Amino acid sequence: MDDNGKMDVLRSSTLFKNLSKEQILSIAPHFEPKKFVAGEVIFDDGSAQTDGMYVIAGGSIKIYKNLPGEEARQQAIAVLPAGSFFGEMALLDEETRSAGATALEDSELLYLSKESFDGIIGQNLELAHEILTRISKVMSKRLRDTNNLFREVVSWGYRARKEVRDLK
Numbered sequence: 001m002d003d004n005g006k007m008d009v010l011r012s013s014t015l016f017k018n019l020s021k022e023q024i025l026s027i028a029p030h031f032e033p034k035k036f037v038a039g040e041v042i043f044d045d046g047s048a049q050t051d052g053m054y055v056i057a058g059g060s061i062k063i064y065k066n067l068p069g070e071e072a073r074q075q076a077i078a079v080l081p082a083g084s085f086f087g088e089m090a091l092l093d094e095e096t097r098s099a100g101a102t103a104l105e106d107s108e109l110l111y112l113s114k115e116s117f118d119g120i121i122g123q124n125l126e127l128a129h130e131i132l133t134r135i136s137k138v139m140s141k142r143l144r145d146t147n148n149l150f151r152e153v154v155s156w157g158y159r160a161r162k163e164v165r166d167l168k
Helices: 003-012 021-030 114-123 125-167
Strands: 032-036 041-043 052-058 061-067 073-080 100-103 107-113
Touching: 003 021, 003 052, 003 107, 021 114, 021 125, 052 114, 107 114, 114 125
Parallel strands: none
Antiparallel strands: 032 107, 041 100, 052 107, 061 073, 061 100
């Protein structure tokens, strides 16, 4: 994929759609195209591979959590279509991956390394503000969604315990 193709993908992505053409032009060369076949793991939940993030150019990606227990099980927490991004926490901290990502179909991604991201952020404060604000908004929404799901799960647990007690 050439820089024009990268620009088209970035311009249509949820993360970069509000950037100017000049801003997109300045960041496009920092993205590296990567292809994944259906079923291929991009990174695993808990992985120490925290060196960058991805924008989905084509295909779809399953985001999942590994579930504890004797059997290796995964729980899908999101399916992301083209234009979405994931792995952004790796740009902001150096913790292990908080979830895993697998290609659901043959997919083409644009990869942005932490090193490139730091270079972009250091070059232009206005651009840094735009990108970091958008990442913050998306992360905030994802956290709110997780909190709502947690509340539902806890509520189900309370109801189940009450029903068990009522059976006794």
